[in-house]
Amino acid sequence: MNRHLAARGLAAALALxxxxxxxxxxxxxxxxxxxxxxxxQPLLDAxxxxxxIKVNAIFIKDGLAxxxxxxxxxxxxxxxxxVDIGNLLDTVDQGVTQAVQSEALSSAIPAHLRDKDGHWYxxxxxxxxxxxxxxxxxxxxxxxxxxxxxxxxxxxxxxxGTHPYNTALIAAHIVHHGEAKTEQWLTGIKNNLARKxxxxxxxxxxxxxxxxxxxxxxxxxxxxxxRSGAGGPDQDKWGAAIxxxxxxxxxxxxxxxxSGASIAKNAPNKxxxxxxxxxxxxxxxxxxxxxxxFEYPVRPSAQIDPIIASFGKLTSDPIDLxxxxxxxxxATSLVDKVGFNN
Amino acid sequence: MIARAVRRVAPQGDARIWVFASVAIALLVLAPVVAxxxxxxxxxxxxxxxLARYVLPQSIRDTGLLLLGVGxxxxxxxxxxxxxxxxxxFPGRALFDxxxxxxxxxxxxxxxxxxxxxxxxxxxxxxxMRVLLGIEDVRGFWLPEIRSLWGACLLLGLVLYPYVxxxxxxxxxxxxxxxxxxxxxxxxxxxxxxxxxxxPLARPAIVIGTTLALLEALNDIGASEFLGVRTxxxxxxxxxxxxxxxxxxxxxxxxxxxxxxxxxxxERWARRKxxxxxxxxxxxxPSPVPLGGLAAxxxxxxxxxxxxxxxxxxTLYLASAAWTRLETFGLSPxxxxxxxxxxxxxxxxxxxxxxxxxxLAYAVRLDRGGLATAAARLxxxxxxxxxxxxxVGLLTPLxxxxxxxxxxxxxxxxxxxxxxxxxxxxxxxxxxxxxFLAISAGxxxxxxxxxxxxxxxxxxxxxxxAAGTVRRVHLPLLSPALGAAAILVFVDCMKExxxxxxxxxxxxxxxxxxxYAEASxxxxxxxxxxxxxxxxxxxxxxxxxxxxxxxxxxLSERSDQVRSTERSL
Numbered sequence: 001m002n003r004h005l006a007a008r009g010l011a012a013a014l015a016l017x018x019x020x021x022x023x024x025x026x027x028x029x030x031x032x033x034x035x036x037x038x039x040x041q042p043l044l045d046a047x048x049x050x051x052x053i054k055v056n057a058i059f060i061k062d063g064l065a066x067x068x069x070x071x072x073x074x075x076x077x078x079x080x081x082x083v084d085i086g087n088l089l090d091t092v093d094q095g096v097t098q099a100v101q102s103e104a105l106s107s108a109i110p111a112h113l114r115d116k117d118g119h120w121y122x123x124x125x126x127x128x129x130x131x132x133x134x135x136x137x138x139x140x141x142x143x144x145x146x147x148x149x150x151x152x153x154x155x156x157x158x159x160x161g162t163h164p165y166n167t168a169l170i171a172a173h174i175v176h177h178g179e180a181k182t183e184q185w186l187t188g189i190k191n192n193l194a195r196k197x198x199x200x201x202x203x204x205x206x207x208x209x210x211x212x213x214x215x216x217x218x219x220x221x222x223x224x225x226x227r228s229g230a231g232g233p234d235q236d237k238w239g240a241a242i243x244x245x246x247x248x249x250x251x252x253x254x255x256x257x258x259s260g261a262s263i264a265k266n267a268p269n270k271x272x273x274x275x276x277x278x279x280x281x282x283x284x285x286x287x288x289x290x291x292x293x294f295e296y297p298v299r300p301s302a303q304i305d306p307i308i309a310s311f312g313k314l315t316s317d318p319i320d321l322x323x324x325x326x327x328x329x330x331a332t333s334l335v336d337k338v339g340f341n342n
Numbered sequence: 343m344i345a346r347a348v349r350r351v352a353p354q355g356d357a358r359i360w361v362f363a364s365v366a367i368a369l370l371v372l373a374p375v376v377a378x379x380x381x382x383x384x385x386x387x388x389x390x391x392x393l394a395r396y397v398l399p400q401s402i403r404d405t406g407l408l409l410l411g412v413g414x415x416x417x418x419x420x421x422x423x424x425x426x427x428x429x430x431x432f433p434g435r436a437l438f439d440x441x442x443x444x445x446x447x448x449x450x451x452x453x454x455x456x457x458x459x460x461x462x463x464x465x466x467x468x469x470x471m472r473v474l475l476g477i478e479d480v481r482g483f484w485l486p487e488i489r490s491l492w493g494a495c496l497l498l499g500l501v502l503y504p505y506v507x508x509x510x511x512x513x514x515x516x517x518x519x520x521x522x523x524x525x526x527x528x529x530x531x532x533x534x535x536x537x538x539x540x541x542p543l544a545r546p547a548i549v550i551g552t553t554l555a556l557l558e559a560l561n562d563i564g565a566s567e568f569l570g571v572r573t574x575x576x577x578x579x580x581x582x583x584x585x586x587x588x589x590x591x592x593x594x595x596x597x598x599x600x601x602x603x604x605x606x607x608x609e610r611w612a613r614r615k616x617x618x619x620x621x622x623x624x625x626x627x628p629s630p631v632p633l634g635g636l637a638a639x640x641x642x643x644x645x646x647x648x649x650x651x652x653x654x655x656x657t658l659y660l661a662s663a664a665w666t667r668l669e670t671f672g673l674s675p676x677x678x679x680x681x682x683x684x685x686x687x688x689x690x691x692x693x694x695x696x697x698x699x700x701x702l703a704y705a706v707r708l709d710r711g712g713l714a715t716a717a718a719r720l721x722x723x724x725x726x727x728x729x730x731x732x733x734v735g736l737l738t739p740l741x742x743x744x745x746x747x748x749x750x751x752x753x754x755x756x757x758x759x760x761x762x763x764x765x766x767x768x769x770x771x772x773x774x775x776x777x778f779l780a781i782s783a784g785x786x787x788x789x790x791x792x793x794x795x796x797x798x799x800x801x802x803x804x805x806x807x808a809a810g811t812v813r814r815v816h817l818p819l820l821s822p823a824l825g826a827a828a829i830l831v832f833v834d835c836m837k838e839x840x841x842x843x844x845x846x847x848x849x850x851x852x853x854x855x856x857x858y859a860e861a862s863x864x865x866x867x868x869x870x871x872x873x874x875x876x877x878x879x880x881x882x883x884x885x886x887x888x889x890x891x892x893x894x895x896x897l898s899e900r901s902d903q904v905r906s907t908e909r910s911l
Contacts, residue, residue: 030848036859058848059859062583063734067844070741074748074761076848090586160570162584196489198570199458200861210463211480232670234464332584336396341572 028054029272033081034064035259040081042292047279053272065094068264077264078273081123084164085321086171086328088260092119097262100274108281108299112320113258122258123280124295127220127314128169129254131242133208137215142247144173144255147215148188156192157204157216161340162332165201165219165257170335171327172255175319179330186338197341202226202238209241220244224294224307244311253315259295356808357708361717364705367698368717371724371776374735375599378592381734386590393581393590401577405560407491408498408573412559415499417552419648420506421544425536426645428514429522431630432638438645439511440888445652446504447880449837449854451564452873453501454494455861456656458568459663461488466659494571498559500652505558506551508887513547514540532631549609557602561728563840564858574598575728588734595731602726657877663870673871676851681875684852687767688835691774695831696824698775699782704812707790707798718787722780729840733773736845740769765847773841778834782827789823790816825890829883836880853879 033040037057044055056076060067068077080097082088091097092115099118106114113122130142147156159166173182190197194213204216205226225231226239246254261280263273279285286302289295294305296314335341426432427439445453459465463480472480487493525539541548566573574594582591633641702721705714724732744761751759763769793816801811817824839854846855853872860869 032848038859056849058846058850059855061843061858062579062730063737063844066588066734066737070737071761071764072741072745074745074758076761076765160567162580164584167584195487196570198489198568206462206464209480212463232666329585332580333392333396336392339396339400341570342400 026054027052027269027272028056029269029276030076030078031055031057031081031276032064032068032077032079032264033057033059034061034087035059035081035083039293043280043285043288046284046288047276050279050284051275053275055276065091065096068096069094073266075264075266076268078267078269079261079276080264081259081261083257083259084168085258085260086164086168086325088120088258088262089322089325091262096265098265098267098270100263100270100277102274102278104278105281108286110298110300113260113298120260120262121277121281122260122298123277124259124286124289124293124298125256125316126259126295127246127254127256127316128165129218129220129223129311130245130247131204131208131216131218131223132245133214134241134243137243140243140245142215142245143250144169144217144247145185145250147192147217148185150188150192152192152215154192154194155214156189157194157207157213158189158197159199159201159204159218161186161197161335166217167328167331167335168257168324169217169255170331171324172249172252172317172319174327174330174334175323176249176252179334182331183334183338186334186340190338190340202231202235205238205242206235209238220296220308220311221294223311224305227307228294246311246314248315249317252319253317256296256314256316258298258321357705360701360705360808361709361711361714364702364714364717364721367702367779368721370772371721371779373739374732374776375723375727377738378596378731378735380738381589382592382596384589386587386593389581389585389587389590390593393577393594397577397581398594401572401574404491404572405574408494408566408571409556409559411492411495412498412502413552413556415495416503416506416555417548419499419503420508420551420555421510421541421548423503423645423648424507424511424514425540426641428511429536429540429630430641431632432641434642434645435630438642438649440885441649441653442507442645443504443884443888444649444881445501446833446887447877447884448501448653448656449564449839449876450498450501450558450562451568451839451861452660452857452876453497453652453656454565454568455869456659456873457488457493457497460655460659461485489568489570491571494566494569497569498562498565500648502555502558503648503652505554506548509547509551510544513544553606553609557726560598560602561726563728563730564861568861578728578731582734591731592734595728598728599723599726603723657874660870660874660877664874667870676856677853677871677875680851680853680856680872681879683850684836684854684876685879687770687774687852688832691771691778691835692828692832694771695775695778695782696786696828698779699784699786699827700812700820700824702779702783703786703790704808704816706787708808718783722783724776725778725780727777729773729777729838730844732777733841733844736769736773736776736841737764740764740772740845764845767847767850769845769847770842773845774831774835774838777838777841778831781830781834785823785827785830786820789820793819822890826887829887829890833880833883836876 031037031044037044037059040057044057047053048055064080064082068075068080071077075096077096080091082091097119099115101118105118105121109121113125114120130144130147132139132142146152161167161170170182170186173185177185195207199207201218201222202225204213204218205222207213208216223239223242223244226235229236248254261277263270263277267273280289281299283299283302286297286299290297290303290305290308294308296304296308423438423442427435427442461467468485472478488497521539521543522535525535530538560573561575562573563575563579566576575598578591578594578598581594582588698721702714702718706718708714727735740763741761744759744763744765747762748759751757763772797815797819798811801815802808806814837854839858842852843855843858846852851859853876856872857869857876860872
């Protein structure tokens with residue numbers, strides 16, 4: 001029985017090996033993404049329909065840059081897609097990207113949302129909101145700073161302090177107020193936590209419905225995903241239990257992070273890769289970003305989904321995203337220091 | 343002794359080939375460790391003062407408490423139930439005997455997310471309690487927070503105890519009845535016999551099972567993350583990802599690996615003076631003591647609880663979530679190819695792991711010197727390294743090989759081979775093999791130990807080569823050990839997540855990566871179908887394992903296998 005198994009295994013391995021070298025005839029582009037591919041699948045499908053270019057996507061949550069780096073000159077990666085400005089800049093710092101210039105890209109994306117040399121481009125925006133219980137919270141306006149107010153003791157839900165979304169928020173706080181004040185702020189929030197800083201953003205809404213907490217921090221598009229019914233009937237109820245507040249910094253606006261992409265340094269299908277990026281910032285694609293993913297489009301002229309638009313007008317925090325990325329290390333250190341996740 | 347007997351007939355060169363092969367295998371497994379050392383040596387700047395002050399004290403404490411808690415739970419449940427089903431007779435014993443293995447089919451990350459949902463205020467348990475108690479307010483009824491250290495201990499313990507159960511049961515069933523009967527004759531009570539005779543005799547077997555369970559707990563990332571427990575493995579992760587310091591992460595990982603090796607060596611040293619004569623072949627198994635009344639009821643409850651909590655609750659929950667999902671959204675067409683990938687790669691990796699394990703074990707049998715033994719032990723190190731860390735360590739040597747081969751082929755023939763290993767999925771097979779070789783090598787080595795060396799002598803003097811002896815004499819005799827090892831490795835490969843995530847080729851998904859993808863979108867429910875499939879696919883082999891390990895001959899193989907898995911750790 002064993003010999004049989006081994007023989008079959010070997011045959012399968014050989015078949016796989018030959019497969020990997022066989023499929024070259026069709027025009028294609030290879031996408032490495034730290035964004036779960038299902039989220040962007042509608043966009044990729046539309047791109048393939050438009051251009052007949054096949055997109056092979058792989059979702060690599062951690063270690064994307066390491067993988068591309070070690071694959072070296074033979075890496076099949078064309079487009080590297082990441083979420084969070086810090087992750088995006090990390091990819092650039094690891095030296096696995098190349099600069100590309102494209103009129104279509106630079107005209108569609110505002111200058112502060114792309115690299116001046118063309119190493120990275122933002123594709124969509126998401127705001128970090130405060131979800132407040134419809135039932136138990138009357139506030140309609142809140143600041144991030146107020147989360148540390150003792151009146152919320154035992155009532156705040158948030159995911160891990162070292163998750164990139166929170167790291168960026170904390171880093172933005174450092175840029176606004178400095179490290180010392182940020183440490184106090186984090187300690188204040190820590191003391192207000194209703195449960196361990198863990199789980200995901202959607203669970204903030206669920207836990208508010210479940211009565212575990214009254215307010216929490218989570219991204220804007222989850223409201224759309226929950227309220228549109230895309231997440232099933234249960235999530236509909238979670239979404240209905242909360243008021244999504246466009247929270248701001250006291251001396252700034254709403255914290256906004258990006259999803260973005262770079263062209264890989266050794267991209268074998270560079271031309272197609274550029275086409276994909278150009279497509280992603282086109283009017284059509286930006287509309288899909290807004291409608292299917294409930295993100296804020298990066299293209300100023302594109303329409304925002306009604307569910308998201310109902311939160312009110314977004315006033316983005318004016319501080320530079322690159323400054324936020326720089327403060328990340330300090331932010332993570334503070335999270336450790338105050339034992340935010342413990 | 344065995345080696346000497348073989349030596350008389352084995353020509354020198356013959357053994358040398360096997361030893362050479364086993365050293366080559368050990369080097370293959372060590373490649374990622376060496377790569378990690380190289381990464382660690384790049385230096386992590388000023389990271390350690392920060393880690394030592396704010397991160398490590400807490401994560402070492404959490405890790406220690408987690409291992410302690412999981413250890414207590416797996417030993418209590420594993421040994422307790424093993425003793426009940428092997429030494430007592432009560433209603434349902436035959437069922438519990440195999441059903442107690444079922445939680446083995448449930449991956450740790452799945453049990454964690456299932457319970458988060460089940461115990462949530464909006465979940466079935468709290469909702470039912472509120473209805474029962476007539477509480478309207480959703481905040482009116484509280485359960486202790488499962489997202490905590492004790493929650494993690496409990497949940498991990500519930501799915502990891504089968505490792506202990508498996509080894510302890512095999513040993514209890516094999517234990518010579520005479521020792522137990524002697525104890526009774528000398529006036530010991532049933533409980534006294536258990537604590538003063540059976541338990542000490544079973545210590546090596548219990549240690550082996552516990553070691554496997556604790557290494558799983560130590561390397562777990564999914565469940566710990568879900569439950570918000572900051573273990574060392576989580577710290578390794580966040581050092582790499584949040585502090586962007588791969589060298590720092592590699593340094594922590596290596597320190598952790600050293601600690602694991604030290605602990606295993608220490609335990610072996612601590613019982614160096616104990617000798618166990620459990621190998622006697624002609625003992626009759628102890629006859630089970632019938633339990634009556636309250637004792638029988640207690641035994642039924644004690645055996646049923648782990649199965650209900652570790653298997654039925656998560657599985658039924660998944661089944662209902664999957665059903666809702668299927669009703670609303672239908673079956674994702676991807677699921678089929680993902681299931682195929684999962685099973686296909688687990689089968690290939692299991693086959694390779696078995697063949698390599700066989701080579702390692704046979705080299706130990708042939709070789710008088712310590713080289714083959716050392717190779718076999720080193721080749722088992724992969725089990726003690728967290729999956730992702732192992733995967734990062736594998737990236738460098740694999741890609742280096744690919745690019746070297748590519749350059750070579752281009753120069754010689756003008757054909758580029760591209761990423762031969764990394765691009766074909768062979769990298770995944772290598773990762774699985776590296777990680778689970780300990781299980782197969784250990785099991786087969788134990789199987790070999792039961793084959794008298796005179797068989798080798800006879801075969802060789804009749805003109806068989808070493809390979810021929812393996813094929814025509816050993817393999818048929820080894821089949822129970824091989825089967826048991828195959829099943830354990832298969833189930834482990836199927837559940838494997840972190841290495842799969844990083845090393846899989848483009849466009850390739852397994853059930854585990856599917857679940858992770860859904861979970862990382864915050865849509866665990868969407869992963870329910872895939873999660874249920876993992877459990878169901880794992881179920882067949884687990885039941886098979888339970889049946890195989892029951893009959894007496896196969897049974898002693900099992901216990902030996904686990905024993906020497908520990909030896910190789």
